[in-house]
Amino acid sequence: xxxxxxxxxxxxxxxxxxxxxxxxxxxxxxxxxxxxxxxxxxxxxxxxxxxxxxxxxxxxxxxxxxxxxxxxxxxxxxxxxxxxxxxxxxxxxxxxxxxxxxxxx
Amino acid sequence: xxxxxxxxxxxxxxxxxxxxxxxxxxxxxxxxxxxxxxxxxxxxxxxxxxxxxxxxxxxxxxxxxxxxxxxxxxxxxxxxxxxxxxxxxxxxxxxxxxxxxxxxxxxxxxxxxxxxxxxxxxxxxxxxxxxxxxxxxxxxxxxxxxxxxxxxxxxxxxxxxxxxxxxxxxxxxxxxxxxxxxxxxxxxxxxxxxxxxxxxxxxxxxxxxxxxxxxxxxxxxxxxxxxxxxxxxxxxxxxxxxxxxxxxxxxxxxxxxxxxxxxxxxxxxxxxxxxxxxxxxxxxxxxxxxxxxxxxxxxxxxxxxxxxxxxxxxxxxxxxxxxxxxxxxxxxxxxxxxxxxxxxxxxxxxxxxxxxxxxxxxxxxxxxxxxxxxxxxxxxxxxxxxxxxxxxxxxxxxxxxxxxxxxxxxxxxxxxxxxxxxxxxxxxxxxxxxxxxxxxxxxxxxxxxxxxxxxxxxxxxxxxxxxxxxxxxxxxxxxxxxxxxxxxxxxxxxxxxxxxxxxxxxxxxxxxxxxxxxxxxxxxxxxxxxxxxxxxxxxxxxxxxxxxxxxxxxxxxxxxxxxxxxxxxxxxxxxxxxxxxxxxxxxxxxxxxxxxxxxxxxxxxxxxxxxxxxxxxxxxxxxxxxxxxxxxxxxxxxxxxxxxxxxxxxxxxxxxxxxxxxxxxxxxxx
Numbered sequence: 001x002x003x004x005x006x007x008x009x010x011x012x013x014x015x016x017x018x019x020x021x022x023x024x025x026x027x028x029x030x031x032x033x034x035x036x037x038x039x040x041x042x043x044x045x046x047x048x049x050x051x052x053x054x055x056x057x058x059x060x061x062x063x064x065x066x067x068x069x070x071x072x073x074x075x076x077x078x079x080x081x082x083x084x085x086x087x088x089x090x091x092x093x094x095x096x097x098x099x100x101x102x103x104x105x
Numbered sequence: 106x107x108x109x110x111x112x113x114x115x116x117x118x119x120x121x122x123x124x125x126x127x128x129x130x131x132x133x134x135x136x137x138x139x140x141x142x143x144x145x146x147x148x149x150x151x152x153x154x155x156x157x158x159x160x161x162x163x164x165x166x167x168x169x170x171x172x173x174x175x176x177x178x179x180x181x182x183x184x185x186x187x188x189x190x191x192x193x194x195x196x197x198x199x200x201x202x203x204x205x206x207x208x209x210x211x212x213x214x215x216x217x218x219x220x221x222x223x224x225x226x227x228x229x230x231x232x233x234x235x236x237x238x239x240x241x242x243x244x245x246x247x248x249x250x251x252x253x254x255x256x257x258x259x260x261x262x263x264x265x266x267x268x269x270x271x272x273x274x275x276x277x278x279x280x281x282x283x284x285x286x287x288x289x290x291x292x293x294x295x296x297x298x299x300x301x302x303x304x305x306x307x308x309x310x311x312x313x314x315x316x317x318x319x320x321x322x323x324x325x326x327x328x329x330x331x332x333x334x335x336x337x338x339x340x341x342x343x344x345x346x347x348x349x350x351x352x353x354x355x356x357x358x359x360x361x362x363x364x365x366x367x368x369x370x371x372x373x374x375x376x377x378x379x380x381x382x383x384x385x386x387x388x389x390x391x392x393x394x395x396x397x398x399x400x401x402x403x404x405x406x407x408x409x410x411x412x413x414x415x416x417x418x419x420x421x422x423x424x425x426x427x428x429x430x431x432x433x434x435x436x437x438x439x440x441x442x443x444x445x446x447x448x449x450x451x452x453x454x455x456x457x458x459x460x461x462x463x464x465x466x467x468x469x470x471x472x473x474x475x476x477x478x479x480x481x482x483x484x485x486x487x488x489x490x491x492x493x494x495x496x497x498x499x500x501x502x503x504x505x506x507x508x509x510x511x512x513x514x515x516x517x518x519x520x521x522x523x524x525x526x527x528x529x530x531x532x533x534x535x536x537x538x539x540x541x542x543x544x545x546x547x548x549x550x551x552x553x554x555x556x557x558x559x560x561x562x563x564x565x566x567x568x569x570x571x572x573x574x575x576x577x578x579x580x581x582x583x584x585x586x587x588x589x590x591x592x593x594x595x596x597x598x599x600x601x602x603x604x605x606x607x608x609x610x611x612x613x614x615x616x617x618x619x620x621x622x623x624x625x626x627x628x629x630x631x632x633x634x635x636x637x638x639x640x641x642x643x644x645x646x647x648x649x650x651x652x653x654x655x656x657x658x659x660x661x662x663x664x665x666x667x668x669x670x671x672x673x674x675x676x677x678x679x680x681x682x683x684x685x686x687x688x689x690x691x692x693x694x695x696x697x698x699x700x701x702x703x704x705x706x707x708x709x710x711x712x713x714x715x716x717x718x719x720x721x722x723x724x725x726x727x728x729x730x731x732x733x734x735x736x737x738x739x740x741x742x743x744x745x746x747x748x749x750x751x752x753x754x755x756x757x758x759x760x761x762x763x764x765x766x767x768x769x770x771x772x773x774x775x
Contacts, residue, residue, distance in 0.1 A: 020746075097742040
């Protein structure tokens with residue numbers, strides 16, 4: 001049985017759900033960051049799949065190009081987020097997101 | 106060259122704005138003085154250029170700041186294409202007024218740097234004077250009635266602030282309020298006149314071919330109206346006739362009467378003289394508020410010439426005011442009240458001149474009065490400060506103790522009295538000549554009986570007007586030193602050169618400034634400000650002779666009164682009776698007291714109720730809402746994330762439902 005568009009979309013949805021659950025459930029900042037990367041990957045998979053099966057877009061490569069952009073954006077995000085993480089660690093001596101509640105009303 | 110008038114008008118406003126840059130009040134005053142001085146210099150350039158080109162048409166330069174273009178002509182052009190304009194006009198009248206206003210303002214400000222020293226409101230004083238100067242310059246340079254009205258109001262507001270400069274004193278605040286409310290009567294009349302004018306003439310003006318360089322005819326433009334008014338009188342303007350012109354002229358006259366403090370609306374003048382600082386009084390009483398009234402009539406003079414019989418009313422108002430003011434001035438011992446009544450009387454004379462067809466003489470008197478009354482008010486300010494009293498009977502010996510001020514006051518008083526060859530002599534004689542001649546520029550005249558009344562009133566005013574200023578001078582300068590307890594003669598001294606300097610300059614003008622109005626000279630101010638026919642030589646000679654005789658007689662009477670060889674009958678009670686009889690303002694006070702002053706606390710009470718029962722409740726509700734909403738901010742990353750996902754899911758769900766046609770009214774395209 002060949003893998004069709006539906007398989008890829010379901011894969012993407014599962015990946016995204018995993019990432020979303022991880023983002024809410026993990027207490028470590030590092031885990032939250034990794035979950036965000038998983039969600040980005042999920043969207044990249046969906047974009048690539050739609051590009052491959054020719055849905056939407058006026059150019060056959062437009063979905064693939066978007067997937068590339070997502071990857072590049074994700075890399076940039078990792079750099080910034082890691083820097084923040086290091087700073088938080090240096091100042092607070094913790095990476096527990098529950099400890100960071102300055103925005104409580 | 107004429108476009109310098111823009112700079113003349115705007116420079117004092119610049120002074121006001123730039124005066125806020127420096128921190129020190131002294132520097133702020135210097136900025137105001139510099140800008141006003143520049144305005145005066147340019148005004149002199151404009152005036153001299155205009156004198157050299159007397160035959161030029163009036164120069165106009167306008168900026169349209171609001172346009173109304175309905176596209177189609179509504180109601181037969183009644184409200185089509187109205188362009189509201191501001192601008193400057195340079196003709197003999199405005200060039201003369203700009204020069205005089207800026208000069209007096211400049212001198213008064215220099216005087217104030219000495220007089221107001223160590224005053225708390227020093228900066229406020231100078232900046233407000235700068236705005237008032239700007240307003241008056243813009244008023245006299247206005248090419249249309251709309252702009253004139255705007256600056257008429259600005260002027261009133263400025264002088265409310267200036268007259269109430271020492272607002273901490275109850276009397277000062279009351280005097281300022283009184284002046285403001287009184288002049289409001291005139292403001293209202295002027296506004297009514299503007300509306301009435303627009304209603305009656307806008308349609309006809311819109312049908313005229315536009316002036317060169319103008320997209321649309323301005324129905325308020327004086328030079329457009331100059332042709333409309335006679336046309337209306339001749340029946341060429343539909344819906345307008347003699348009655349329209351009479352109503353319009355009477356409304357403008359009421360505006361001028363309130364602004365110029367003519368009987369019966371003269372009640373505010375004395376309070377301002379008694380409570381305002383001397384520089385403010387000098388600026389107000391010579392070239393601004395009452396002068397604006399005279400200027401209004403001089404500017405709309407074609408209307409008064411066209412409308413039948415209104416000039417008679419103008420002249421009679423003036424004559425009554427002139428005589429009442431002169432009699433009351435004679436009865437005063439308070440130097441400030443004396444000057445207040447004398448100012449009222451002089452402005453009455455200007456209205457007589459206007460009413461007798463001698464508008465040039467009225468403006469000449471306005472200018473000469475600015476010189477000699479300016480000297481007297483500034484000198485009186487110095488005297489009051491030095492003697493620490495306002496009662497003339499407690500002054501004396503200033504001839505030795507205050508040499509510059511008393512010599513300036515001599516020239517001012519002699520000029521006011523019409524002593525030969527001084528400025529006041531020429532201006533008073535031009536009024537006398539105008540009344541004797543009794544001919545309007547359009548060959549009309551007031552009736553013989555009215556002319557008789559005018560001649561008697563003017564003669565009486567000139568005679569009395571020669572007595573009281575000289576009497577004041579004799580008493581203050583030559584009288585014996587007062588002998589009241591606690592009086593320290595060594596404290597009677599000049600306030601310094603910044604005070605005496607401007608007084609002396611005005612005194613020179615009061616003495617020598619009459620050259621501008623010598624009858625028979627072609628460029629004399631009498632022909633310059635209004636291009637009518639010059640007064641004939643016969644009446645001019647008669648005017649000079651009458652004024653000469655009356656002036657000499659008055660001066661002798663004043664000297665005799667001072668020596669005690671004749672005595673004035675005790676006029677205390679008589680003067681009080683005259684003052685009470687002419688005080689319509691008492692009734693006005695009664696109305697204002699009941700209509701404005703007493704209900705005012707009621708407004709406060711309603712205000713309190715609204716604040717307590719409405720605004721406070723709203724405030725409490727808002728606080729509750731904020732407190733509730735605040736609790737939702739957990740500050741937890743997981744909660745924020747979940748709510749973000751929930752929101753995204755909600756939006757996605759709605760999109761899906763909409764796209765599949767399950768959502769009523771949204772997007773079921775298939």
